[in-house]
Amino acid sequence: MPTLKKTTLALALAGATLATTAQANEVEVLHWWTSGGEARAANVLKELMEAEGYGWQDFAVAGGGGETAMTVLKSRAMSGNPPSAAQIKGPEIQEWGELGLLGDLSEVADAEGWDELLPEVVADVMRYDGEYVAVPVNVHRVNWLWANPDVLEAAGVEMPTTLDELFEAGEAIREAGFVPLAHGGQSWQDATVFESVVLGGQGSEFYQQALVELDPEALGGEQMVAALEDFKRMRELMDEGMSGRDWNVATAMVIEGVAGFQLMGDWAKGEFTAAGLTAGEDYLCAAAPGTEDAFTFNIDSLAMFRVTEGEEREAQQALARLVLEPTFQETFNLAKGSIPARPDLDMSEFDSCAQQSLADFQRTAEEGGLVPSMAHGMAVRADVQGAIFDVVTNYFNDADMPAEEAAERLVSAAQAASF
Amino acid sequence: MKNTSATPLGPTAKRSTPSGGLQAWLPRLVLAPSVAISLFFVYGFMLWTFVLSLTSSRMLPSYDFVGFGQYARLMANERWWVASTNLMIFGVLFVVICLVIGALLAILLDQKIRQEGVLRTIYLYPMALSFIVTGVVWKWLLNPQLGIQAMVQSWGFESFRFDWIVDPDMAIYTLVIAAVWQASGFVMALFLAGLRGIDDSIIKAAQLDGASLPRIYLRVVMPCLRPVVFSAVMILAHIAIKSFDLVVALTGGGPGYATDLPATFMYAHAFTRAQIGLGSASAMLMLGGVLAILIPYLYSELRSRKHG
Numbered sequence: 001m002p003t004l005k006k007t008t009l010a011l012a013l014a015g016a017t018l019a020t021t022a023q024a025n026e027v028e029v030l031h032w033w034t035s036g037g038e039a040r041a042a043n044v045l046k047e048l049m050e051a052e053g054y055g056w057q058d059f060a061v062a063g064g065g066g067e068t069a070m071t072v073l074k075s076r077a078m079s080g081n082p083p084s085a086a087q088i089k090g091p092e093i094q095e096w097g098e099l100g101l102l103g104d105l106s107e108v109a110d111a112e113g114w115d116e117l118l119p120e121v122v123a124d125v126m127r128y129d130g131e132y133v134a135v136p137v138n139v140h141r142v143n144w145l146w147a148n149p150d151v152l153e154a155a156g157v158e159m160p161t162t163l164d165e166l167f168e169a170g171e172a173i174r175e176a177g178f179v180p181l182a183h184g185g186q187s188w189q190d191a192t193v194f195e196s197v198v199l200g201g202q203g204s205e206f207y208q209q210a211l212v213e214l215d216p217e218a219l220g221g222e223q224m225v226a227a228l229e230d231f232k233r234m235r236e237l238m239d240e241g242m243s244g245r246d247w248n249v250a251t252a253m254v255i256e257g258v259a260g261f262q263l264m265g266d267w268a269k270g271e272f273t274a275a276g277l278t279a280g281e282d283y284l285c286a287a288a289p290g291t292e293d294a295f296t297f298n299i300d301s302l303a304m305f306r307v308t309e310g311e312e313r314e315a316q317q318a319l320a321r322l323v324l325e326p327t328f329q330e331t332f333n334l335a336k337g338s339i340p341a342r343p344d345l346d347m348s349e350f351d352s353c354a355q356q357s358l359a360d361f362q363r364t365a366e367e368g369g370l371v372p373s374m375a376h377g378m379a380v381r382a383d384v385q386g387a388i389f390d391v392v393t394n395y396f397n398d399a400d401m402p403a404e405e406a407a408e409r410l411v412s413a414a415q416a417a418s419f
Numbered sequence: 420m421k422n423t424s425a426t427p428l429g430p431t432a433k434r435s436t437p438s439g440g441l442q443a444w445l446p447r448l449v450l451a452p453s454v455a456i457s458l459f460f461v462y463g464f465m466l467w468t469f470v471l472s473l474t475s476s477r478m479l480p481s482y483d484f485v486g487f488g489q490y491a492r493l494m495a496n497e498r499w500w501v502a503s504t505n506l507m508i509f510g511v512l513f514v515v516i517c518l519v520i521g522a523l524l525a526i527l528l529d530q531k532i533r534q535e536g537v538l539r540t541i542y543l544y545p546m547a548l549s550f551i552v553t554g555v556v557w558k559w560l561l562n563p564q565l566g567i568q569a570m571v572q573s574w575g576f577e578s579f580r581f582d583w584i585v586d587p588d589m590a591i592y593t594l595v596i597a598a599v600w601q602a603s604g605f606v607m608a609l610f611l612a613g614l615r616g617i618d619d620s621i622i623k624a625a626q627l628d629g630a631s632l633p634r635i636y637l638r639v640v641m642p643c644l645r646p647v648v649f650s651a652v653m654i655l656a657h658i659a660i661k662s663f664d665l666v667v668a669l670t671g672g673g674p675g676y677a678t679d680l681p682a683t684f685m686y687a688h689a690f691t692r693a694q695i696g697l698g699s700a701s702a703m704l705m706l707g708g709v710l711a712i713l714i715p716y717l718y719s720e721l722r723s724r725k726h727g
Contacts, residue, residue, distance in 0.1 A: 067691050078479055095478050095693065185585075185673055241564035243585040244671045383477070386692035390498050390676060397587045397675035409497075 025311040026055030027319045028083040029302065030076075032069045034062040037270065041335035048322045054315040059083050077101060077305075084316045088134065088303040090125060090378040096303060097128030103306040103313070105132040108320045117324070117342050119365040122299060125378065134303040135320045136341035138333050141357045142265040142296040142373040143196045143288040146251070146272070151178050151260040152284075159286045163200050163230055166261070166289040170237040173260040181237035182259035184245035187393040191375035193234055193263050194392045198227045200290030204369045207294070211374040214384065220411040228395065228403035235396065237261075254283070263288055265298060265376070269337040269353060278351075285353040287360065294369040295360050298376040299341065380414075387413035465706065472699035480695055489700040498676055499701065502684040505591050506708075509680065510659035512595045513602070517655055518648065520599065521606025526636060528607070529614045539611065542604035550601065554668025557597040558584070561669075587677035590670055594662070594678055597669055602658060606651050613647035614640065649716065656712050660705060681705045 027049065033042040039060070046056040061069035066087065076082050077099075088096060096102050109115070109132040114123065118136065126134045145166075147159060155176035157169040170180035183189060199207045202223045210218035218224065239259075242250075251271040253259040262268065272283045279285060287294075302323060307313050322328055329340040334349060339358045343365070347355050364370040372378035377385055391413050395406035475485045493499050524542055528535055545553070560566040561584040571579040583589035617640060625635045663682040670678040672687075681701055689698025 071690055074479055092478075092693075099479060186671060187673070187675070239564065240582060240585055241562055243674045244558065382691070382693040386687070386694075393673070393675040394497075397673070397677065 025053070025315050026057055027085060027312070027315045028057040028059050029319070030059040030061065030069060030073055030083045030086040031302075032061055032066045032087060034060050037335040041332040044331045045319075045322065045328050048325075048328055049315075049319060052318055052322075054318055082305040084307055084312060085302045085304050085319060087137075087300060089299060089301050090372070090376075091381045092377065093125065093134050093301070093303050094128055095381065097133055101305055102128060102133040103304045103316065105135065105304055105317065105320050108132075108317045112321060112324065114324070117344070119343065119361075119370065121365065121370045121372070122297070122341065125299060125372070126301060134301045135323045137300040137302060137323055138329075138336055138338035139341050139357075139361060140265050140267060140298040140300070140338045140376075141361070142192060142298050142376060143199055143291045143294065144264060144266055144268070144353075145286050145288045146254055146262045146264060146268055147284040147286070148254045148257050148260060149282070149284055150257055151176075154178070155260065157260075159284055160289045161286075161292065162290050163197065167233060167237070169260070174237075178257075179237075179239045179253065179259040180261060181234065182250040182253040182262040183234075183238045183242045184247050184250045185243040185397070186246075187389045188375055189247055189250075189264075190393045190396045191389050192265065192373075194227075194231050194396070195296060195373060195375050196263050196288040196291060197231045197234060198224075199294050199296060199371070200288055201227050201230050204294040204364075204371050207296075207371050211388075212372060212379045214380065214414040216411045216414070219414055220407045224407045224410065225403045228406050231392075231396065232403065265373075266337050266339075266353065266357060269351075273337070280352045285356070292360075293364065293367065294371060295364040296371055296373040297361070298373045298378055300338075384414055468699045468702050468706075471695060472703050474696050476695040476699070478693040478695070485696075489696045490704075492697060493700050493704070496697075498679060499681075499684060501676060502679040502681045505678060506660065506680050508591055509594055509598070509662070510656065512592075513598050513659050514652060514655045516595065516599045517603045517606045518651060520603040521651065522610050522641075524603070524607040525610030525614055528611055539608065543608050544604065545601045546605040546608075548601065550598075550662070550665040551668045553597050553601045554665045557593065557600070558669050561593050561596075584670060585674055587674045590674060590678045594665060594669060598658070598662065598665060601665075602655060606655070609647050609651050610644065613644045617643050649720070653712070653716060657709070660708055681708075 029045075031042060033039055042058075042060075046058065049056045061072050069087065073082070073086050073088075082101060093102070114126075114132060118126070122136055122139070123132075126132055126136060145159070151173060152158070152169075155169070155173040155178065157172045158165075160166040160169045173180040183193065195207070195211060198211065202210075206218060206223050209215045210224060247264055247268070248271050250259070250262055251264065251268045252275075254262045255272060255275050255277065266285075269279070269285070272279070277283050286292075302319070304316050304320060307316060324342060326340075326342075326345055329342060329345060330349065333340050333354075337354070339347075339350070339354050339361060343358065343362045347358055350358070361370070374380060374385065374388065379385075380388070388410060391406060391409045395401050395403075395409075470482075471480055472489055473484050473486060474481055475483045475488070528538060528542075532538070561581070563569065563580075563582040563585060568579060568581040571581070584593045621639060621643075622635060625639050630638070661682060662680055663686065666672055666678055666680055666683050672679045672683050682705065685698050685701045685705065688694040688701065
């Protein structure tokens with residue numbers, strides 16, 4: 001009996017070790033691309049790696065926002081056994097960098113000329129202490145307005161290009177018997193609308209000052225009060241059943257012709273595509289009202305952890321290189337609804353929304369309208385972001401809170417969050 | 420755990436046989452692993468959480484001590500106060516309403532009615548569901564455009580409104596509705612068992628003395644049920660403090676964060692907002708809340724046992 005038990009124990013331990021330790025020339029990648037299209041897209045990367053003779057160990061943790069995956073990653077990192085690469089994005093890359101856990105990718109970056117390839121704003125997010133530690137996978141644009149053309153026609157309105165036009169169009173749509181703006185009352189969705197309103201009404205310079213640099217004067221100033229008032233007006237365009245609704249349900253309202261518009265990032269395109277609709281005909285896309293010269297980006301990236309062994313490091317560097325190569329960029333982004341992280345690709349395969357997205361991306365990158373999305377964790381750290389979410393969602397749902405008070409709370413939220 | 424003192428370990432321990440050494444030590448040996456595991460995984464981690472609550476830990480635990488700074492931050496946090504106030508409202512209403520409804524149902528069921536077993540199952544059944552299911556079902560029922568409001572309006576009462584779930588001031592009461600629906604059948608079962616345990620002769624004596632039925636229940640039966648009330652309050656209070664799944668499924672903490680409870684506050688800060696220090700501090704305050712209920716209860720229980 002004891003021998004049997006010992007053997008079982010030894011086997012179990014061996015199994016656990018095998019399951020968690022990457023072999024020498026293998027990369028272990030933690031990600032949450034688990035939905036059908038995403039998983040197929042991630043598989044492309046695996047095949048590319050295998051074609052070059054490297055192993056790929058999949059470490060997929062389901063859960064849309066990646067909360068579960070991040071919890072798993074933290075426990076792995078704490079026990080001193082992080083995977084070779086993980087889906088980490090935005091300022092969180094800096095936090096991991098500060099903990100001294102990320103590896104250096106300068107060799108690949110120099111060899112492949114990432115500095116010339118990537119827009120400066122994007123490259124900045126990928127660097128810690130001046131060196132590349134992560135590689136961008138795709139670029140999502142957050143400031144999109146989606147619309148159902150039939151509803152617009154029935155109400156006799158055009159795609160709005162300013163906030164005022166949106167409010168007017170909304171009025172007409174309501175009179176025609178539709179919900180003007182589909183929305184889900186969850187704090188991140190409130191924040192998504194909020195940042196588009198700030199950008200659309202006050203411009204990208206103000207957005208940068210207030211929501212990226214957290215300048216107290218901008219956060220508490222008159223412009224912010226005006227933006228908050230616009231934001232509250234948005235509520236009048238929404239239906240009362242929005243509380244707690246998921247974003248894809250809101251998108252379905254646009255698809256089914258119940259609602260006219262939705263303000264949501266380009267992952268909404270996945271829903272339109274899945275419903276068999278064609279961009280430009282069955283559904284319309286345009287920059288959120290007032291933001292045609294701006295682009296709020298949300299970049300997925302793979303951060304590389306520090307590994308010691310030579311062969312694993314080689315595999316890791318190969319992974320970083322392959323991620324930015326055209327084959328993967330094209331296949332992955334066609335499936336994901338986003339646009340490639342490198343702006344020099346042939347876009348003929350992509351739909352009209354994605355083509356417009358890339359054109360705007362390049363243009364705004366040159367003109368300075370390219371800003372990180374606050375609502376999607378690209379602009380500020382998780383704690384500050386959470387504190388801002390609290391203020392925004394509380395103000396949006398509280399009929400009595402004046403915009404001035406909300407602006408003051410934004411200032412204190414930005415200060416109180418950091419310890 | 421509080422009942423271990425009542426388990427009859429005595430006879431085994433007292434028996435003395437030739438191989439008495441092992442016999443005497445066996446119970447302790449058998450219990451030792453579970454005690455060690457509890458000490459480590461329950462009390463050890465409590466202690467660790469306390470240590471973390473004194474540090475500036477953000478994304479990963481760090482041991483940079485900042486005294487009671489995290490508690491000060493928590494006290495200054497508007498959302499924490501919303502969560503705590505919500506817990507008070509939710510906890511008190513949930514416990515009281517469950518007790519009242521449970522006791523009433525039990526008394527009514529106790530009137531020697533037919534089909535009692537069927538009725539009992541019907542009332543107890545909600546307890547078999549997880550709070551997630553309860554939450555999702557009530558979310559649909561309370562949605563103004565799908566549920567009760569839409570149904571009554573479709574009957575022709577156009578002005579009928581029942582939109583608590585989207586009203587930040589009323590949303591917390593929707594949690595009470597769903598939780599009471601879930602747990603009052605269970606309280607009924609507890610009370611029914613208690614009622615069945617009361618000696619008939621006491622009631623007969625009261626009847627002979629000419630007491631009315633309501634009076635018998637109020638003055639004779641209820642005092643006998645004191646231990647049942649205690650157990651019910653203990654269990655319900657625990658459910659209230661630990662409520663997490665119901666909030667997540669029913670309101671998601673919304674509208675805004677109007678239905679946030681300490682448990683959801685703790686989860687949001689420790690796990691999604693890289694605020695492990697602050698999250699630990701809130702967890703310690705929740706533990707304090709549980710102890711505030713548990714200690715007086717244990718005290719009164721142990722004391723009454725000694726004297727009784």
